[in-house]
Amino acid sequence: MAVYVFKFGGTSVGSTERIKAVADKVKQAHDQGHQIVVVVSAMSGETNRLIGLAKQMQVQPNEREMDVLLSTGEQVTVALLSMALHEMGCPACSYTGSQVKILTDNSHTKARIQEIDDKKIRADLMAGKVVVVAGFQGVDAAGNITTLGRGGSDTTAVALAAALNADECHIYTDVDGVYTTDPRVEPKARRLNKITFEEMLEMASLGSKVLQIRAVEFAGKYNVALRVLSSFEGGEGTLITYEESEMEKALISGIAFNRDEAKLTITGVPDVPGIASKILGPIAELNIEVDMIIQNVAEDATTDFTFTVHRNDFLKAKEILQKVSKELHAREVTGDDNIVKISIVGVGMRSHAGIASTMFKVLADEAINIIMISTSEIKISVVVDEKYLELAVRSLHATFNLEQEGYPLTL
Amino acid sequence: MAVYVFKFGGTSVGSTERIKAVADKVKQAHDQGHQIVVVVSAMSGETNRLIGLAKQMQVQPNEREMDVLLSTGEQVTVALLSMALHEMGCPACSYTGSQVKILTDNSHTKARIQEIDDKKIRADLMAGKVVVVAGFQGVDAAGNITTLGRGGSDTTAVALAAALNADECHIYTDVDGVYTTDPRVEPKARRLNKITFEEMLEMASLGSKVLQIRAVEFAGKYNVALRVLSSFEGGEGTLITYEESEMEKALISGIAFNRDEAKLTITGVPDVPGIASKILGPIAELNIEVDMIIQNVAEDATTDFTFTVHRNDFLKAKEILQKVSKELHAREVTGDDNIVKISIVGVGMRSHAGIASTMFKVLADEAINIIMISTSEIKISVVVDEKYLELAVRSLHATFNLEQEGYPLTL
Numbered sequence: 001m002a003v004y005v006f007k008f009g010g011t012s013v014g015s016t017e018r019i020k021a022v023a024d025k026v027k028q029a030h031d032q033g034h035q036i037v038v039v040v041s042a043m044s045g046e047t048n049r050l051i052g053l054a055k056q057m058q059v060q061p062n063e064r065e066m067d068v069l070l071s072t073g074e075q076v077t078v079a080l081l082s083m084a085l086h087e088m089g090c091p092a093c094s095y096t097g098s099q100v101k102i103l104t105d106n107s108h109t110k111a112r113i114q115e116i117d118d119k120k121i122r123a124d125l126m127a128g129k130v131v132v133v134a135g136f137q138g139v140d141a142a143g144n145i146t147t148l149g150r151g152g153s154d155t156t157a158v159a160l161a162a163a164l165n166a167d168e169c170h171i172y173t174d175v176d177g178v179y180t181t182d183p184r185v186e187p188k189a190r191r192l193n194k195i196t197f198e199e200m201l202e203m204a205s206l207g208s209k210v211l212q213i214r215a216v217e218f219a220g221k222y223n224v225a226l227r228v229l230s231s232f233e234g235g236e237g238t239l240i241t242y243e244e245s246e247m248e249k250a251l252i253s254g255i256a257f258n259r260d261e262a263k264l265t266i267t268g269v270p271d272v273p274g275i276a277s278k279i280l281g282p283i284a285e286l287n288i289e290v291d292m293i294i295q296n297v298a299e300d301a302t303t304d305f306t307f308t309v310h311r312n313d314f315l316k317a318k319e320i321l322q323k324v325s326k327e328l329h330a331r332e333v334t335g336d337d338n339i340v341k342i343s344i345v346g347v348g349m350r351s352h353a354g355i356a357s358t359m360f361k362v363l364a365d366e367a368i369n370i371i372m373i374s375t376s377e378i379k380i381s382v383v384v385d386e387k388y389l390e391l392a393v394r395s396l397h398a399t400f401n402l403e404q405e406g407y408p409l410t411l
Numbered sequence: 412m413a414v415y416v417f418k419f420g421g422t423s424v425g426s427t428e429r430i431k432a433v434a435d436k437v438k439q440a441h442d443q444g445h446q447i448v449v450v451v452s453a454m455s456g457e458t459n460r461l462i463g464l465a466k467q468m469q470v471q472p473n474e475r476e477m478d479v480l481l482s483t484g485e486q487v488t489v490a491l492l493s494m495a496l497h498e499m500g501c502p503a504c505s506y507t508g509s510q511v512k513i514l515t516d517n518s519h520t521k522a523r524i525q526e527i528d529d530k531k532i533r534a535d536l537m538a539g540k541v542v543v544v545a546g547f548q549g550v551d552a553a554g555n556i557t558t559l560g561r562g563g564s565d566t567t568a569v570a571l572a573a574a575l576n577a578d579e580c581h582i583y584t585d586v587d588g589v590y591t592t593d594p595r596v597e598p599k600a601r602r603l604n605k606i607t608f609e610e611m612l613e614m615a616s617l618g619s620k621v622l623q624i625r626a627v628e629f630a631g632k633y634n635v636a637l638r639v640l641s642s643f644e645g646g647e648g649t650l651i652t653y654e655e656s657e658m659e660k661a662l663i664s665g666i667a668f669n670r671d672e673a674k675l676t677i678t679g680v681p682d683v684p685g686i687a688s689k690i691l692g693p694i695a696e697l698n699i700e701v702d703m704i705i706q707n708v709a710e711d712a713t714t715d716f717t718f719t720v721h722r723n724d725f726l727k728a729k730e731i732l733q734k735v736s737k738e739l740h741a742r743e744v745t746g747d748d749n750i751v752k753i754s755i756v757g758v759g760m761r762s763h764a765g766i767a768s769t770m771f772k773v774l775a776d777e778a779i780n781i782i783m784i785s786t787s788e789i790k791i792s793v794v795v796d797e798k799y800l801e802l803a804v805r806s807l808h809a810t811f812n813l814e815q816e817g818y819p820l821t822l
Contacts, residue, residue, distance in 0.1 A: 016464060016467040016468060019468065020468070050487070053427060053487070053491055054490070054491065054494055056427040057427060057430065057431070057491050057492075057494035057495045057498060058494040058495065058497055058498040059498065061494050062493065062494055062497045064504075064505075065490040065491075065493045065494050065497070065505055066490070066494075068486060068489065068490040068493075068505050068507070069486075069487060069490035069491065069494075071486075072483035072486045072487050075479060075480075075482075075483045075486075076461070076464070076480060076483050078479065079465070079476040079477070079479040079480035080464055080465065080468050080476075080480065081468075082473065082476045082479075083465055083468035083469040083472050083473055083476050083477075083480075084468045084469065086469055086473045086476070087468060087469040087470065093475075094475075094476055094479050096479070096556075098509070099554055099555075099556075120554075143510055143531075144510075145507075145510075
């Protein structure tokens with residue numbers, strides 16, 4: 001008998017029929033003698049409907065009240081799922097975040113979990129009940145309803161799994177696992193059986209939006225074995241776990257990419273201390289997130305400074321940068337919003353040299369010009385012209401033999 | 412400066428526009444320096460939508476989960492109304508029943524309020540905020556969400572008014588007060604400025620569905636001055652309060668009627684002790700509510716027994732009664748579902764004789780045959796053929812001079 005936390009997202013509970021299908025899956029696991037806690041999101045579309053209502057009331061809706069409003073979405077789902085389980089003769093009991101209670105700080109709309117009281121849940125599990133918990137929400141010390149931000153249901157599930165010391169936390173989604181790259185770009189992309197937390201973090205932050213980053217961090221921190229599976233099909237999914245010896249064979253686990261990037265360069269900047277903050281400060285003030293940052297070695301006392309932003313922020317950032325350029329007496333500001341970032345990710349890089357040079361050679365062989373390069377311990381990212389995206393991903397996928405299980409590549 | 416509790420029902424908050432109109436009304440009172448607590452229902456249609464979802468999940472939805480589900484309706488409204496108030500620059504804070512907390516027993520879907528913690532509300536009022544409370548809901552001692560049953564928002568408002576010792580509790584609805592009778596039947600019907608709790612109870616239970624009966628009982632018990640007003644029009648509405656000397660002039664306050672009645676008679680029943688329970692027991696077992704009950708004086712050791720039920724239950728009740736009739740060796744079972752009950756209500760009856768005989772004379776003058784009669788201290792009800800409803804109501808309204816303020820009738 002094992003303890004499992006299952007999490008089903010909005011699409012998986014998007015209709016009464018879907019909720020019944022979820023109940024079916026939960027009941028099967030319960031019938032096998034396992035103790036099951038289910039975390040659910042709002043039915044798909046409901047959160048957006050509520051946000052729409054809020055915006056009709058207030059241009060910038062009050063955040064405390066927004067949390068009161070949005071938390072009803074999951075509350076509806078937990079009640080309906082519990083009813084479906086009752087109808088199948090499976091004892092169940094629902095809880096809101098506040099009822100559990102999932103204590104958070106008081107940062108409305110983006111609260112962080114501080115503590116989970118597991119008493120009621122454990123008592124219900126011991127009594128043979130399935131426990132159905134509203135994801136995404138909690139309560140602060142003063143009793144105000146809080147929410148964890150979009151995708152927060154993943155975090156709820158992982159936090160509950162940690163608190164209950166669950167055997168595994170299953171994140172049911174509309175994909176059947178984590179892939180070596182996006183199958184829409186490379187049809188030979190393969191589902192990974194396992195991936196490490198670190199790799200998953202790099203993959204997720206780079207655009208493979210299967211799991212919320214915070215949930216993966218949380219799972220890594222508390223060593224919760226996380227499994228991504230399909231709500232609709234069968235299969236084992238992908239297990240996200242700590243690095244094991246078996247994994248050391250893997251050089252590269254996957255290829256992530258991000259189409260939403262744009263780059264900005266300011267040239268002829270005086271090469272003096274504090275220049276980076278003078279350039280990026282005004283950008284940050286506008287809440288524009290900066291991704292890659294590259295500063296070249298200075299020549300003739302000036303330097304060139306390049307960074308990437310989300311494509312939606314390109315024009316706004318360029319405008320600011322032109323002002324900054326004048327103040328700094330820089331040479332000029334150039335930009336390009338037709339770029340993509342491609343990254344290869346793998347814990348195997350740590351112990352194997354030559355991965356970067358292999359990557360660059362593959363791109364060179366295809367005559368793909370590399371615009372920017374950035375590396376971390378387990379990831380190498382390049383920025384290239386967006387027209388090369390598919391070609392680059394497929395060439396890298398083939399070279400690193402990602403379509404074959406067991407990572408047979410030897411350099 | 413006064414403390415008011417305002418309650419707005421589902422129609423009054425049925426759209427974002429309506430919610431803004433409510434916010435406007437609330438802000439006006441707040442701007443005048445009053446302390447305002449607002450109790451709101453779910454947006455009209457929402458409760459039925461949720462019930463529809465529940466029935467898709469479970470034939471007989473689990474009552475605990477039903478309360479979790481339905482309570483989201485008011486939670487949405489309190490958040491939206493608070494946002495609307497914020498947008499107008501009026502400080503506001505929302506509370507669910509559980510947050511307040513409104514402690515109830517654990518009878519899911521029909522819980523009763525046991526205690527209200529007024530600390531948070533008083534603190535907010537002192538801080539100059541409008542407090543917006545979700546009606547219809549509470550929480551039991553174990554932390555389960557409970558609901559008070561349909562119309563329970565009225566009860567929430569009255570209970571809060573009692574707990575806060577409010578100056579008045581305003582129930583905003585789609586009528587502008589309590590009328591001497593239904594204006595659709597008698598266009599001369601007049602809005603009452605005042606009515607006593609007891610009269611209101613008799614009027615409500617007889618079909619003038621302006622206020623929930625339990626709320627009126629509660630208001631009477633805790634001496635909460637209750638005012639029924641229109642959400643959409645202006646006006647003073649009707650104040651429901653204790654009997655005052657001024658009121659003693661009133662003989663009759665109003666005429667209530669009920670079109671949903673049907674009568675059943677069993678004749679030739681042995682006149683022995685326990686016969687009423689033998690007849691009504693099987694009816695009660697089917698959850699059929701019996702309204703008027705009349706047993707005539709026995710002749711030749713048998714008696715006739717007549718009672719009324721809701722018209723929807725007529726056939727079911729008749730079937731049962733025929734079985735009972737055989738067992739008791741009664742003569743026969745007859746029934747009529749083309750009847751109505753008409754009642755005149757007024758605290759003035761207590762001190763004035765002759766009201767009943769006046770009523771009977773009016774009906775006799777119009778050649779209306781009285782089928783059944785039943786009386787209480789402040790009410791006289793008659794059952795007549797339904798074709799006489801309008802004629803009877805208008806004749807009584809005229810005879811008792813109800814269209815004129817000040818109750819000028821002298822008998």
